Amino acid sequence: MANSIQAIRNVYDIAKGARDNGKSLTDEEIKDLLEKTVSDESLISKYPRFEKGYAAEDLFMRIFSLLPWVKSVVPLGQEQFPEKSKETLQISDYEITFEAGSEENTSCILVEVKLVGGDKQTYELQKYKYEVLKEYSTQKKEPLLFALFWKKQMIWTVNSIESFTEKSSSYKISYENAFKDDLSAIFGDYTYLFQRQCYRKSVFSNNNNVNTEFFHEHTQYGRTIYEGLSLDGKNFEQLCMLEPPLLDCAFDFKEISHKKISNSDTEIIEEFKKLPCVYKLSSLILAYLLKMYCLDKDSLYYKENIVVENSFGIVDTVRRKCGGEKYYLLPYNINRAATQLIEMQFGEVKRIFNIYRNTQRKEDHIIIASHESK
Structure with missing residues (x-):
């Protein structure tokens, strides 16, 4: 299974490279590559779903690499050895290095990218998938965040697991709550x-x-x-x-x-x-690239x-x-992960951190803090 998924990723990369060079592959050519390289034949028909997910990952890397405080967005290889390692830990999609609190200080965060396609207004993450991602985060001693692309709204949100609602076998988050608890401001969004x-x-x-x-x-x-x-x-x-x-x-x-x-x-x-x-900012960049x-x-x-x-x-x-x-959009809900990250980025700017900690929360309101002292 792991090798087949890696083979699908390889086919996606080949197809994207061909399109970049103005020589797009036909559906038949892509199918031929899949049949020659993917051992699990049941996955071949699911290529369009994989393709959309990989495209969302690539788009995240491009858009967030443009943000002013981001130093690097590094894709982490998804092929793991030994093969059984994925049963206990899963490498996330990206590691982001960014300015944290000042130009001189940097920090690293692990990010898993997810596409919320169609008209969907909620995203659901199976608990077993979270647990293996969390284990890698624990071993790396780096926080884990989820970058969700809400295709209907063409908006990225960055959220910690604390913003999800825990169910019996999954974690679930709505677009409304994801936007209210968005953490992308820590990257200069x-x-x-x-x-x-x-x-x-x-x-x-x-x-x-x-x-x-x-x-x-x-x-x-x-x-x-x-x-x-x-x-x-x-x-x-x-x-x-x-x-x-x-x-x-x-x-x-x-x-x-x-x-x-x-x-x-x-x-x-x-x-x-x-x-x-x-x-x-990230939404304006997306809108601009669409217009261009x-x-x-x-x-x-x-x-x-x-x-x-x-x-x-x-x-x-x-x-x-x-x-x-x-301005900076600050998380509506105060929780452990949000507090740690907001303090890391804005802790030295007491005005902003105090807005996060002390602003009275009101229904249908968002929490924003001005970049300039007023």
Whole structure:
């Protein structure tokens, strides 16, 4: 069984590598590889399920490696020897090294990645699967967390087992509770809060010979030749060609002025239609990559390129230009694992740690703390 699962992983890696190189394998070619390398024939028909799980793991590694406090995300080999070792301990998917409390200090955490697909709003983990993962965590003396990708919402949450509800043979967690108890802030997964009105100026040209770096074309007014943002409606900061797509995927705008500025050029100024807006950094990166056609929503496949590699910088720059403020989403429930991790990351910032410990919990509320002292 172990060798067969490793063989399935190998086939997945080959298929992904072929797709990365623009030479995707056909279903028949993938099936042929599976039949030649997977000894347990009953697993071959389950390849699509394995494929989705592996794609979620790859996506986690890419997205979380972009977060500002993460030093490295290292995949841990799933093939174990001796073969019977998996009966007592299971190596987790990743080990993350990240800044802990300061730039000089680092810590390591083990992460097991799980995909919650379709319209599912709960994730259930069998107890025997948790126990073998926990045993590896105990031997490594590193905390174990679960990174859950809620596909319907396109959101990652990072949770400890304490946030799950214990059943007779399993642990179970809902999306609502997973989000409320999310621990991804320890990796620098900011929560951006947009409260200030922001103005967007767009200039379009119907001149067929216009020279512009922008991709977008207005159906009526022509190609985009300028994009800018302002927090006072007067002084605009210019955007580069990679920045406007984030505005399009994150915000709704309403037009407040419209004028011809030359025979060929039209200027439109818009403002946020709705305030406030709240986004997690990891969610904004995902939305941006979808908008830039760097991520396939169904298969979760992404291809490495300069946009993906620089997506955090693009997202955070646009956030600043929009007047977005950095906050940290803190766990709603106070438990042992959450307290240890929040204290490790924010313990020296008493203001943030006290918000976690002392804020009165109210139903349907989340706990957030500002990055800046206020």
